[in-house]
Amino acid sequence: MSALPPPAMLDITCLRHVRPWGGDPVDIAMDAGIITAVTPAGSAPIGVREFDGRGLLALPGIVNAHAHVDKSWWGLPWQSYGGEGTTEGRIRHERAEREALGIPSLERSAHVLREFVRHGTTAIRTHVDVDTGVGLRGIEAVEEAAAAYEGALDVRIVAFPQDGVLRRPGVLDSLRDAATRPSVDAIGGLDPATIDRDPVGQIDAITALAADTGVGVDIHLHDPAELGAFQVELLVDRASRLGLRDRVNIAHGFAVAQLAPSHRRDLLAAMAEVGVTMTTVAPLRLPQLPLAELDAAGVRFAFGTDGIRDLWSPYGTGDTLGIAWQYARAAGLVRDEDLLRVVRLATTAGAWAVGRDQHDLVEGARADVVLVDAENPMDALVRVPERALVVGGGRVLHVA
The missing domain is CATH 2.30.40.10 (Urease, subunit C, domain 1)
Incomplete structure (x- = not known):
C-alpha cells in the first residue's frame, strides 16, 4: 500500500x-x-x-508533543518484530532494516501524518533521525510531507541523534546543519550516560550547539532514578548558564517519577526555575509522571504518541487523546477536575510544544x-x- x-x-x-x-x-x-x-x-x-x-x-486541535513520523512502516504489509529487545539492540535492528522499508521517505511520513490528522491532531512536534546513515534525508522527507498541508497542519521538527551524539563522528556536524533549517525547532539527545557513556560530554555538546544556533534541546532520557536525575540536574545547570530558559525539554524522564518525594520536589523546583519542560508517552508498567506535583511546581507538561508501528514496536494508533486516556488510567485519575486537566494537556496546555502562547x-x-x-x-x-x-x-x- x-x-x-x-x-x-x-x-x-x-x-x-x-x-x-x-x-x-x-x-x-x-x-x-x-x-x-x-x-x-x-x-x-x-x-x-x-x-x-x-x-x-x-x-x-490535539497537540502531539512527541512523535517520530519518519520511522513508521505503517502503510506497508505487517512487519514482524525482530532484533534484540534492548535500546542498543533496537538501534542496530533499525539501522539494518530501515532502508529496505523505505525509512525514511516521503511515503512513510505522509501516511503517519494522515493518521495523526484523522485522530484530531493539528500540531505536531516530531523527532526525526539524523545520523551517519540517513544524514538529513529524514528531515527532508518530513518537510515535504508536511508541505502538502500548506500550513493547515503545524509540524515542528527535532533533529534527533537516535544512534548517539559523541560515539559516531560526524553526528554533531549533522545536527548543526539541521539546526539551520527553518523547520527545525530543536536538536535532540539520547541517554547520555548509557548511549554515549559520557553524560557531561553529550549534554555539554548539545546545549552548546543549541545556544550557538538559537534552537532548543529536546532530549530522550530513559535512565532511571538517581542516574537519570543527575542528567536532569546537568540539563538544568546548562540551561541556566547558557541562556536556554524555556528551550529545554526532557522526553520520557522516567527518573522523575522514581525519585524520593523530597528529591523530586527539589528537582521539579529547579526545572521550573529555568523553564525545563517534560513530555510523556504514558508508558505502561512504569510509574507515571506526577501531574499534581508537576502543576504545583510549574513544570509544563504534554503528551505524545512516540513511534508507532515501527521497527521498535508494532503498537500505536497515532491518537494522542488515546495516550492521554492511557496516562489518566495508569495514574488512577478519576475526578472531573483531573480528567479535564488531562484533556487540556492534550490540547490547550500542551501547545507550548509547538511554540504557541494561545491555543483555544x-x-x-x-x-x-x-x-x-x-x-x-x-x-x-x-x-x-x-x-x-x-x-x-x-x-x-x-x-x-
Missing part, C-alpha cells in the same frame, strides 16, 4: 452549533486561519462555507478545532470517540 494523499482541504467560514468544552452551543466564525468570533448559536452572519456541528463537543476556542486563536460526539471533555477522554471533524488553520482536514 502507498501513503494516503493529503485531504482535499476546504476553507470554512463558520462552525455552527458546537459546544466548546461542553458549554452552551455557539457559532465559531473564522477567516484566514484565525477564529474571528465566538457567538451564541444562530447569531453569526450567514456565510458561504459553513459546517453544521449538530451540537457536538468542540475541543481545540477563543477569538484571535488559530482556527484548530476538533468535533466529537461526547457530552463533555471528561466523557471524550474516557471513551476516546471517533473524531467527527478536524479543522486545522481554518481548513477541513478530516470528516468522518
